[in-house]
Amino acid sequence: MKKAMIYFKYFLSLSIISSLNAQSFKGSASYDIKLAEDVFYFEGTLDFTSQESSFTFKKYEKSRWTRENEQEFKSQTIFTDSLGFAVYHEINKNDLTIRAFCKEANPIIYKDSVNFNWKLLNSEESIIQGVACKKAFVNFRGREYVAWYASSIPLNIGPWKFFGLPGLILQVTDKKGDVSILIKSLNFEKINSKIKKELVGMSMSKKEFNDCLDKEWIKYYNKNNAAIVRIQAEFPDLEITNNNLSKERSSTEIDYKN
Template identity: 30%
Template sequence: MRKSIFILFLISNIILAQNLHVEYLNQTSKYTNFKEDLYISNNKVLSIRDSIVNNSFDEKKAMNSGTNEAAFFIKEKLHKIIYYKNFDNKVIFNNYINGTNYYIEDLLPKINWNTSYKETKTIAGYLCNKATLEFRGSNIIAFYSKKLNYNSGPYKFQGLNGLILEIRDNDNPEFNSWIAISVEENNQSKVETPSLPENVKTISLKDFLELKNQENEKKFNKMIGGAPSGTVFTNKKIIRGGIEKNYEWEK
């Protein structure tokens, strides 16, 4: 009996000590995508969005096709964004304004997943079930695997009875999507995952967005300040095209 208890205790410790690494492809527009890595180790859960944007627009092909489509993309290095997610109802992540790094605290709205679907699909070798959610103005479709017993996923998404391997915006399926391209259980890689700095000062998401809007306004005013006399400018409100189209405090 004691031997059985010891074996059970040992197995439990092995399960708790398992590391998980999931690599997602995050499609942000028709032509651009990022790599995002999810790491889960004991009580540490974080996602890292890469600082390299990959562009698939073929300018020569578009010009030779005879269409009016035109776009210009450069493979550029951006800032790496880290989402610290080992909290119940919030995410802390870093982002930048004019090169200054901010730690933003995002109190997430109540997550009400609808899991009453029979539809399944296989992603990265795992059978997944469908779920839907209304999240900050987007109708989300998710696929999650019950075989991976983690209630996390890419970006800020979590709260399902299994790991989320795909997220899509149902109203804009070509963009705003994450799909797992590899899953490593018992990951033994030597990648050092960063920890949230101790006693870090955070700014609320609302205050950060207001600060960002102020900086954009300054840039706009600086741009029109050097324009020839008589030039007419229209400063239109930018419609958000990302997965978060509106926020709780804007309703």
């Protein structure tokens, strides 16, 4: 993944950035994001004002999106649509509204209450995409994350479900290397505007959604194994495996009950 220096649509001095909370503005940040269940990176967009934010990713015009890399023998099929996956957040609240998919052509909306107990490591600094950042650490639903945030951009928002730091979150990685999120660009406009919420889908609880994902994964796992048995019976001289496919689905939120 190429790293490009961060680009600002308008030149923003520190004094302008520091006064953002007192002004009417709308911003947009572009990220590359790969969650634990993903094989590839996807483009994500964080739209925000001083009152709310919306992170969208995995948008596609069709209900089934198959990405492949034949050279590396990689493939991933995503159920989505033109609105994609979304995380909507009202600033200074812990409640999120999530739009995601369990089955094809079946968008789901669920509420998620999130509480990040960030540990700030102010002694550690780094330059992320040309911006000076400070380091923070958090345990969140079974994973240990490191985040880099820009205190010079005093917005307590970030990509995906992450928020709550004293500055815009530019990068997030987990200790295992399964999750990777990195900002690519950031734009500000001095306008009075609201975030366009396109949270269309069937409502259910977070537990119901994760139960649905578990059931669909077991169906896929069993179907895959049945296909292997069938092909092996037809071609007994071939050695066919499931490439160590786990019966447990890969998930960014290992402990999704909390």
